[in-house]
Every structure is written in structure tokens, then in C-alpha cells.
Amino acid sequence: MAFDELLQHVGDSGRFQIWNIVLCILLNIMSRSHMFVENFSAAIPAHRCYVQLLDSPIPETNVTLNMTAEVLLRVSIPMDSNHKPEQCRRFRQTQWQLLDANVSATNMTELETEPCLDGWIYDQSVFKSTIITEWDLVCDFRLMKSLSQAIYMTGLLMSVFTGIVSDSGNVESARWLIATGKTERALKELRKVAWINGKKDIAESLTIEILRSTMKEEEEPVRKHFTAMEIILNPLIRRTVFFFIILSFSTTLILVGLLLNLESLGTNLFLNQVLLGVVDFPVRVLSYFVIRHVNRRPSIMVSLFLSGSPMLVNLFVPREMSMVRLLLGMLAKASISTLFILCIVFQSEISATTLR
Known part of the structure; x- marks a missing residue:
């Protein structure tokens, strides 16, 4: 029995997977809210x-x-x-x-x-109070806001780096456990998946012998296990990890730079935030067809171009043309969202199971 068949046996689209998706969505909502609340808590109202x-x-x-x-x-x-x-x-x-x-x-x-x-004296027609008005972070002290954003960005980019390295060397999925010979641990995880998905009889029937037969049918060498040092010393792995670090760095830099500077897209921060969020829905549908019908490298290249070029164009668009600036921002946001999805898929495709 190959691993894909084994996964279907225990359930590949049941309660376990649904709960994982719901948990990821909730974590993303909380983390994104924390990440971009500064647009409002640190808004700079008109002042004199x-x-x-x-x-x-x-x-x-x-x-x-x-x-x-x-x-x-x-x-x-x-x-x-x-x-x-x-x-x-x-x-x-x-x-x-x-x-x-x-x-x-x-x-x-x-x-x-x-x-x-x-x-x-601050204009209170939109915001009654922000950290800017509380601590007078304007004029000569305006750089303090940029400093706080720079510190936050440093931590965020470090998390991108450590996340990629972690994803590349120590993601303990059932397939990875089987491929590296950790059959007892893999058996425990698969039984848990089957149990949560309501397949208790299958959970009880899973044995070490079934997993060992799965190991023999896996295309990748089962006894090869990459240690952290081997990941660093292997040229191919090192190039792959380095490539995705650069790609994730570029993508994150554009995204955070856009979403932490909503005031540059127009005077209505609330409308800007809503539209940049709504644009993600059609992008998810579009990404599905891009993944199925377009090669990875051209699609990533086009997405990168459409992510950065609108921001460069916006440098030359007067602030009075707020609608044009907002539309360019929406195009950049849509391209960045597509790029994130493509990067996740591409990284999984070009990385071996033991590397993932």
C-alpha cells in the first residue's frame, strides 16, 4: 500500500483536516490583526x-x-x-x-x-486618540514610528528565515516520519487521524507491518535522514533554501510595506483596509487555475513583477489621485497573495519529503 492510499484509508478530507484548516485560519486572523492594527492605533491625524x-x-x-x-x-x-x-x-x-x-x-x-x-493640536474627527497623539510622535519625533516599524520588520524577517529553515528540515508529517524510519511515531499519528475522522476500526487495524510495506513502496530512499548539518553542507539543499529565503524576503517586504502604509493609498484608511482584504477572495480562485495550467517559474516571475511595479509607479502618482493609488495598491496586493500561494506549492514540489 503506497502512502497516498494509506492516507485515503485513514481519511484525507475528514474532521481532522477540517479542524486543522479552521485552526490555521483562526491563527492567521489573530496574527494578521496584531500585525496591521498599527495602521489605526498609530495613525497620524492632521495636526498643527x-x-x-x-x-x-x-x-x-x-x-x-x-x-x-x-x-x-x-x-x-x-x-x-x-x-x-x-x-x-x-x-x-x-x-x-x-x-x-x-x-x-x-x-x-x-x-x-x-x-x-x-x-x-490634533484633528479628532476620525481618531479620538492614537499612540501618535498620546506621545506627540510628530514632526521631529515622527521617525520614532518608523523606528518601531523597522524593529518589528526585523523580527518578522527573522521569523521568515527561521520558518523556512524549520520547514526545510524538521516538519514531522506522517509521510516524513515513515520516510525517515520512525514507524512507531508515524503509526501513532495515523491512528490519531483515523480516530478523529471517525474511522475507529481502521485506527485499530493499522499495524507496524502495514507501515513497513508502505516504506518499501515509497520512491524516496527510506533510510536517508537529513540532519541540520547535512542540510547546511549539501549544495543543492543549500541553494534551494537560499532561493526561498530570498523569495520570501522579497514577498514579505512588499506585503508589509504596502499594508503598513495604507495612508499613502488614500485618506480613508478603513476603505483601504477593506478593499485590500476583499481582493484576496477572487485571487484565491485565480491562483487555483494558475497552479493547474501555468508553469511555476513564469507565474512566479509575473507575480513578482506585478507586485513591485505598481508600488514603483505609485511613487510618481500625486497623492491627490487617491483612487489611482488605491487601484495600484490593490493590484500589488492581489499579485502578492498569488505569489505567496505559488511559493508554498513550489517549495513543496521541489523539496524531497525528507527535506520538507
Whole structure:
């Protein structure tokens, strides 16, 4: 009895497999939520310097009582190139002369400014509070957010490396246990699968002799067992592992860079998050046909190209064209999702059982 027949015998699509799929889905939901919650918990709302004249609960003079917030803002904070209040600078002195329509733009650029010495005022129309507003991680301190993301990315990429090495050398499936001669352990696992799938009689009938006959029919040498040192020293295995490390690194870098920078795709973070998630559903269907009808290397090459090129194009698309930027982001996300599936299948196909 070959292993595929043995697997069908104990059940290859029963409760055991369903529970494994459900568990993987739940773990992915929790890990992805933790991974990308920073888009919202660390969102950077619109902000400007705190100005005593405008933001103090007690007006400085009676003159300001009859002035609108827009007027007070104009004399307190300079405007940027988009004619919006500067986010990190304010006038050192109140510039009442700016209320005069005859004041030229040249004169305005010569006015003395200073950093936000008294803190910032944040727009609370979308987010009442984020870690950015709590700790004032804006302007000169904005790099602290990037630093935290860089630290997180380092840990994530290390997990990709260790995960691939682990997957390549120590995944204890029943097939792997049989191929490496661990028949007693394989018997225990197969009995557990049959028991969970409701095939108790089959679980009781499985014996060491059946597994040994399976070992003889396996195409791969059953006595060959790769140790960690053999994996490192074997040139073919080393090249295979190195290839998938580079491929996984590239894919993860594009994906995390895209999903941790949703604000670059448009002003509505919630819509961006939903659309980038919804695009995965048709991609899963498309991936099935790609796997069945397209060679691995061309499909991976095209997926890589379509993952990175939209992000490069987005560098030259103005932020005002938010719909174009979002569509390019969705194309990149769809390509990355396809690439992940192709990589998993390709790695299994080119790796021997004892290596997997």
C-alpha cells in the first residue's frame, strides 16, 4: 500500500483536516490583526502647533473675541505650499499685518517662525486618540514610528528565515516520519487521524507491518535522514533554501510595506483596509487555475513583477489621485497573495519529503 492510499484509508478530507484548516485560519486572523492594527492605533491625524491666542480657554485680549478661528489661525501659523497650516512651525510673534490683503507672499516668507514649543493640536474627527497623539510622535519625533516599524520588520524577517529553515528540515508529517524510519511515531499519528475522522476500526487495524510495506513502496530512499548539518553542507539543499529565503524576503517586504502604509493609498484608511482584504477572495480562485495550467517559474516571475511595479509607479502618482493609488495598491496586493500561494506549492514540489 503506497502512502497516498494509506492516507485515503485513514481519511484525507475528514474532521481532522477540517479542524486543522479552521485552526490555521483562526491563527492567521489573530496574527494578521496584531500585525496591521498599527495602521489605526498609530495613525497620524492632521495636526498643527498649539497657539495660546487660538487654543487657550481664556482669550488673551478682548480683540480676539470677535475673530473667527480661521482668522486667528492665519496670524498664528504659516501656510505650507498647499495653502494649509504648517504642521511643525508657528510664528514667533502674532502677525496681525497678515490680515491686510495687500501683504505680499514675499513678505510672508520672511516672517520669523519657531517649532511647536507648546505641543500640538490634533484633528479628532476620525481618531479620538492614537499612540501618535498620546506621545506627540510628530514632526521631529515622527521617525520614532518608523523606528518601531523597522524593529518589528526585523523580527518578522527573522521569523521568515527561521520558518523556512524549520520547514526545510524538521516538519514531522506522517509521510516524513515513515520516510525517515520512525514507524512507531508515524503509526501513532495515523491512528490519531483515523480516530478523529471517525474511522475507529481502521485506527485499530493499522499495524507496524502495514507501515513497513508502505516504506518499501515509497520512491524516496527510506533510510536517508537529513540532519541540520547535512542540510547546511549539501549544495543543492543549500541553494534551494537560499532561493526561498530570498523569495520570501522579497514577498514579505512588499506585503508589509504596502499594508503598513495604507495612508499613502488614500485618506480613508478603513476603505483601504477593506478593499485590500476583499481582493484576496477572487485571487484565491485565480491562483487555483494558475497552479493547474501555468508553469511555476513564469507565474512566479509575473507575480513578482506585478507586485513591485505598481508600488514603483505609485511613487510618481500625486497623492491627490487617491483612487489611482488605491487601484495600484490593490493590484500589488492581489499579485502578492498569488505569489505567496505559488511559493508554498513550489517549495513543496521541489523539496524531497525528507527535506520538507
